[in-house]
Every structure is written in C-alpha cells, then in structure tokens.
Amino acid sequence: MSTQAALLVSVLAFPGGLFALALGLALKGADRRFAARLQGRVGPPLLQPIYDLVKLGFKRTMVPLTATSQLVFLVTPLVALVSMLYAAALIPVPGLPAPSPQLGNVLVLVYLLAIPGVALMVAGSVSGSTYGAIGFSREMALMLAYEGPIVLVVAAVALRTGAAEGQFAVLSLTEIVRHQQVHGANLFDPVLWPALIAFVFFYPANLGIVPFDIPEAETEVLEGPLVEYSGPALGLFKLMSAVKSVVVLGLGLTLFFPLVPEGPLGLVVWLLEDFVLMLIGVTAVRVGIGRMRIDQAVAFFLKWPLVAAIASLAVVVVV
Amino acid sequence: MTSPDVPVSAHGVSAHDVAVPETYTIPVGPLHVALEEPMYFKIDVRGETVTSVDINAGHVHRGIEYLATHRSMIQTVVLTERICSLCSASHPEAFAMAAEAIAELEVPSRAKYLRVIAGEVKRLASNLFNVAILAHLTGFETLFMHVMQVREIAQDIKEAVFGNRMDLGAICIGGVRYDLDAEIMMELTKRLDEIAPLVDEIIETYRTNGTILRRTRGVGVLTRDQAIACGVVGPVARASGVVYDVRHAAPYAAYPDLEVAARGLSDGDVWSRAMIRLYEARDAIDIVRQALAKLPAGEIHGDERPDVPPGETIAKVEAPRGELIYYLKTNDGPNPERVKWRVPTFMNWDALRFMLAEAKVADIAIVVNSIDPCISCTER
Numbered sequence A: 001m002s003t004q005a006a007l008l009v010s011v012l013a014f015p016g017g018l019f020a021l022a023l024g025l026a027l028k029g030a031d032r033r034f035a036a037r038l039q040g041r042v043g044p045p046l047l048q049p050i051y052d053l054v055k056l057g058f059k060r061t062m063v064p065l066t067a068t069s070q071l072v073f074l075v076t077p078l079v080a081l082v083s084m085l086y087a088a089a090l091i092p093v094p095g096l097p098a099p100s101p102q103l104g105n106v107l108v109l110v111y112l113l114a115i116p117g118v119a120l121m122v123a124g125s126v127s128g129s130t131y132g133a134i135g136f137s138r139e140m141a142l143m144l145a146y147e148g149p150i151v152l153v154v155a156a157v158a159l160r161t162g163a164a165e166g167q168f169a170v171l172s173l174t175e176i177v178r179h180q181q182v183h184g185a186n187l188f189d190p191v192l193w194p195a196l197i198a199f200v201f202f203y204p205a206n207l208g209i210v211p212f213d214i215p216e217a218e219t220e221v222l223e224g225p226l227v228e229y230s231g232p233a234l235g236l237f238k239l240m241s242a243v244k245s246v247v248v249l250g251l252g253l254t255l256f257f258p259l260v261p262e263g264p265l266g267l268v269v270w271l272l273e274d275f276v277l278m279l280i281g282v283t284a285v286r287v288g289i290g291r292m293r294i295d296q297a298v299a300f301f302l303k304w305p306l307v308a309a310i311a312s313l314a315v316v317v318v319v
Numbered sequence B: 001m002t003s004p005d006v007p008v009s010a011h012g013v014s015a016h017d018v019a020v021p022e023t024y025t026i027p028v029g030p031l032h033v034a035l036e037e038p039m040y041f042k043i044d045v046r047g048e049t050v051t052s053v054d055i056n057a058g059h060v061h062r063g064i065e066y067l068a069t070h071r072s073m074i075q076t077v078v079l080t081e082r083i084c085s086l087c088s089a090s091h092p093e094a095f096a097m098a099a100e101a102i103a104e105l106e107v108p109s110r111a112k113y114l115r116v117i118a119g120e121v122k123r124l125a126s127n128l129f130n131v132a133i134l135a136h137l138t139g140f141e142t143l144f145m146h147v148m149q150v151r152e153i154a155q156d157i158k159e160a161v162f163g164n165r166m167d168l169g170a171i172c173i174g175g176v177r178y179d180l181d182a183e184i185m186m187e188l189t190k191r192l193d194e195i196a197p198l199v200d201e202i203i204e205t206y207r208t209n210g211t212i213l214r215r216t217r218g219v220g221v222l223t224r225d226q227a228i229a230c231g232v233v234g235p236v237a238r239a240s241g242v243v244y245d246v247r248h249a250a251p252y253a254a255y256p257d258l259e260v261a262a263r264g265l266s267d268g269d270v271w272s273r274a275m276i277r278l279y280e281a282r283d284a285i286d287i288v289r290q291a292l293a294k295l296p297a298g299e300i301h302g303d304e305r306p307d308v309p310p311g312e313t314i315a316k317v318e319a320p321r322g323e324l325i326y327y328l329k330t331n332d333g334p335n336p337e338r339v340k341w342r343v344p345t346f347m348n349w350d351a352l353r354f355m356l357a358e359a360k361v362a363d364i365a366i367v368v369n370s371i372d373p374c375i376s377c378t379e380r
Helices: A003-012 A017-038 A048-058 A070-090 A106-126 A130-165 A173-183 A190-207 A231-256 A264-286 A294-303 A305-318 B064-068 B073-081 B090-103 B109-137 B141-162 B182-208 B210-216 B224-230 B234-239 B270-294 B344-356 B361-370 B375-379
Strands: B023-028 B040-046 B049-056 B311-319 B322-330 B336-342
Touching: A003 A017, A003 A070, A017 A048, A017 A070, A017 A231, A017 A264, A048 A231, A070 A106, A070 A231, A106 A130, A106 A173, A106 A231, A130 A173, A130 A190, A130 A231, A130 A294, A130 A305, A130 B023, A173 A231, A190 A231, A190 A264, A190 A294, A190 A305, A231 A264, A294 A305, B023 B361, B040 B361, B049 B344, B049 B361, B064 B073, B064 B336, B073 B090, B073 B336, B090 B109, B090 B311, B090 B322, B090 B336, B109 B141, B109 B182, B109 B210, B109 B270, B109 B361, B141 B182, B182 B210, B182 B270, B210 B270, B210 B361, B224 B344, B234 B270, B234 B322, B234 B344, B270 B361, B322 B344, B344 B361, B344 B375
Parallel strands: none
Antiparallel strands: B023 B040, B040 B049, B311 B322, B322 B336
C-alpha cells in the first residue's frame, strides 16, 4: 500500500473516519441512555443518535435569507467535521496501525481541536440570527478561556517527556505513548497532576457539555450558533460533535494513561476505557449540575484550570 | 444600506446588515422554549446586558369575559375553571364567592373545608411546577425531572380525589361538588405523608445547591419599594418583603379556622421567589392535613341551582400566583351581566421591567419564569 493510500485509510476508515464516527455515536448513545437512567427516565435506544442522523439526512437544509453567504453557511459544518476526522486520524489507538508521522504531531492536533469552535462561531455569525450572534460571542469567550490551559497542558506533557528522553520536547503522540509504556503512565506522575486537572475541565468546555454548554444553551439562546441549521448541515455538526468526543477522550488517554495490553485485546480495553470515562467522567457529572453563566465560566477557567496548567508547566520546567 | 438585489427577510433585515450592531433586539417569544405559554418580550440588549424590555400580549385571548355574559351562572363556573389549568381551583372559587355574596348564600362549613383542600392541593402542584421549570432553565435537568416526579404525587392526589389531573370541577355556587369518604381520606393522608418528606428534601436542595444559588441569588432583584410601587402580589411580593396574603388579610372559606404560616423573605431575587413557593408548597400540605383533621360533617352544598338576584360585588382569593380578584355584576336575566377578574400575573409582569434592568441575556428566561407568569389567566 502506498503512503498516500495509507494516509487516506487512516483519515477515512480508522482511526479517523468511520471508526471514529461509529465510536463517537456509540458514546453519545450510551451517554444519553445512562443520563436518562440517572434521572429516573427510560431514555432513548442506544442507536438514537444514528436514527437522528438518518432523519436529518432526509430533511432539507434551509438557508436563512439573513445569511451573509450561502456558501460559507453550508461549508462551515463540513470544515468542522473534516477537521475532526483528520484529528481522529492523529490519535494513536492500540491495536490499529500507529498514525503516520506525516499527518502531524500533537501541535497539529491542538490546532485542529480549535477548528470546530471557530466553525461554530462562523456558523453563528453567518446565519444572521441574533441568537447565533450571542452564541458566537459566548463561544469566543469560552474558547479564549479554555484554549490557553489546553496548550499549556500539552506543553507540560511534551516537555516532561522530552526531559526524560533527553530532548527539549517530544511532540509526537506515538513517542509520548511509547515513553509511558516504558516509564509508566503520566497519570501516576505527581508533577503532571495539575495538568490532568486542567484537562479534566477542558473536556466538557471543548465539547459544550453542562456546565459549559453556554454557547448552545437551549433555554437561553435556542442552541445559539445552530439555531438556523437544519437537515444534513445540522447532521454534520452532530457528527462533528460525536467525533470530537472521541478525539478529546483519545487525547486524554494518550497524554495520561495509554497503557493497554498488546494487540486486539488492547483495542478492546481502550474502547472500554472510553466508555467508562465518558459515563463516569462526563455523564454522571453533567446530570449532577446546571449550566454556568458565561461570565462565571470564564472567571472559573481563569481561576482554576489556567492556574493549574501554568503551575504544571512551571513545575515541569523547574524539576 | 439595503440594495435591491439583496434579499430582505420578513423582518426587514437585509443580508448586508448582519454585522450585529452593538445594541440589538432579541425576541423572546411569542413561541420560545423557555416560555410555557405564548408571550412576546421584545428585549433590547447591549452585548449580554438587557437595556429595555417591552411586553406584547394578546396571543391567547379567547374572549372568555365575553363568553361568560352568554352563559348562565352555573355554566360560568365551568367556564372560569377553563381560564387556566394551573389556577383552576381559584377561578371558580372566586366566582362562586362573588355569586354567593350577591345571593347572600351561606356555604356549609364542610364545603368551606373542602374548598380549602382543593385550593391547597392545586397550590402544591402549581408551585412545584414553577420551581421545576426554574431548574430546567438553569440547565439542571436532573433536578427538573426529580421535582416533576414529586409533583406527580400531587397529580395522583388530584386524580384520586377529584377524578381529574388538572381541572378539578370541585366548586359550585353555594358549596362544592365533591365529598371525601373514609377510604379516600385515608388515601389522601397516605399520599400527603409520602410527598411531605420529598418536598422537604427539595427545599433543602434549592436552599443549598451550588448550581441553583449561583444562577438565582442576586438575579432579577425587585426591591421592597419597587414591589409596592408596582403593586405586585403573591410570592413575588412576599419575596420582596411585602408580606401580603389574602388568606391572612381577608380570610375566606375555612381559612379563619386554620393556621396558615406567613412567609416572607427580603432579598427579592429569583431565589427568594422560588423559596417562598417551595415553603408555601410545604405549608399547603400542612393546611390540607389540618383541614382533614378538622373536617366537619354535614352538607356539601345547598340548593343546586340557587337564584342569584341583581347586584354587584367583588370577591378575592389567594391563587397560587397571588391575589385573584373577581368582579361580578348580575341583572334580572340568568346570565351574568359582567364578569371581570384581575389576575396576579397582570400585576406582576409589569415588575419585570425592574427585574430585567441590567440583567444578563442568560438570566432573561430565569427572571421571567420567576414571576410564574400565567398568560392564559391574563389574556383570557
């Protein structure tokens, strides 16, 4: 298989592409079902996210008259989804071929992770809806708050790994995994614990989950940037969100706990870890609290995760 | 700014105007996920801060006052029950009280107690409904589900005792249309014992939960002076330190014989209003228990079709949302000549101007919900 074909497979089939889509939708289905059970409801079938997408696929996408540009309005969800499929291809998944170094390293991944947020901002802005505009400003405020900590978290892990490997910084995700397989997981490295805390808060903010679902708050701004989207275009945003949950979970596992058995068993364990983290770390938390206000969320991020991330980086540099 | 080739939407916004200006208007309603009923708030916003509020009503006007003049007195009791489903015990009660005052009818004392029971069970369900919606609006879906589940016990009580989950059909002129036998009183007592600790638990949750406090303390404040100036009533007034309750000020039905706690808080924010509603939901359980314990034997109504002579009067009751006043004028005919009622929401929604001043966009829905608006009552 030529290199180009291998790259294409990794973006379109696995670990990006179909694999990430299926896993993301399964995570969403499990999340909805588990949340329902915690709230005393029966909840939807596990395949509900897929049914929703099929239904959206048969609908029309309406472009509002107020939209500044039809093209931008329709292309934005596609850009968001493609960026996430690409990002999923960068995640080392045990039992699958390691991501090609030609695709990029962790810095590329951090950039790619910002694209869906920017896409939502563009989508809210281009729709011409005031609710979209409020969603835009909220998404921007939230991104400014959480992007800083995630860059610092990644930098802390890269520098820490680099120091141990006798380099300045290790940016290859595969290298970071290999280092932990030899020297033990970063999860057990006290120097990186502040970084882990910062990452734990980054996760719901990046995915727009309660308490940080502020830009898309249904009862406040009617889903904000998504208010004017319908049909397949809305479906693309939903797909993007599903893949994003895989990417961010995968990034977390890669940075802090990539230790799984060799071979296909490793893949099974890795998938199980995804589900357990999703249900305990996200679902159980989100049903237990309500939404923050945007000013509260920004203040919160500037207070705790940013400080934790800076502390982590400082400790890594000093130690 | 608009050029001919640019499509213009129905709102007159051209595609070139989309760079959102500093100040813009967001429509909350007539249909909005945060509103249970159609109501249009035109809200001017700068950034995330509200600068002015305009209320536009009239979406559920059904002409009920006009209809009332085309129905007999007895049919009008049924009609007033259908003004709004959440206060559907208070409307017919106030109307019947007005008719009884004109006809100088004495309501049997058993019926007075049964009226209190009907009204307080409705208050319990109505107040729990409103605080549940508050949790929903803050994105705290689990609490919403839980409170609605507890409220379901109140719905079960209504279904078991009155045969209906919303419109009780309990009131008639000169008495009530339902009676409690030993079996149904046992069931009622059992369900009240079941719901009381759950309501206590909900009160504790709203009093201490970080999410609720973060989103409701100091939000939508209405000071005591503003409350008096607007003439607000019900839990909205009591949360701002104006302890006015028709059940104390002008006791009706069996309230003179029952102990009703006077609830009042002084902060006047969304949280205080929610807490007043929760305390009063808890009090409602105690009042029903007292009424059951003291329930006298005897008739439940007098003449089934009492004659109402010409006359005019007003009557008022404490609905779940506050003071509800009925004006009734009768003539020689079988129909009322004029029926008019002033509902609590009419007094309370004007105060939204003060509550929403300088509010954040995120708080609009929470503040609007905090007056427990009943649009059907107000626009009838």
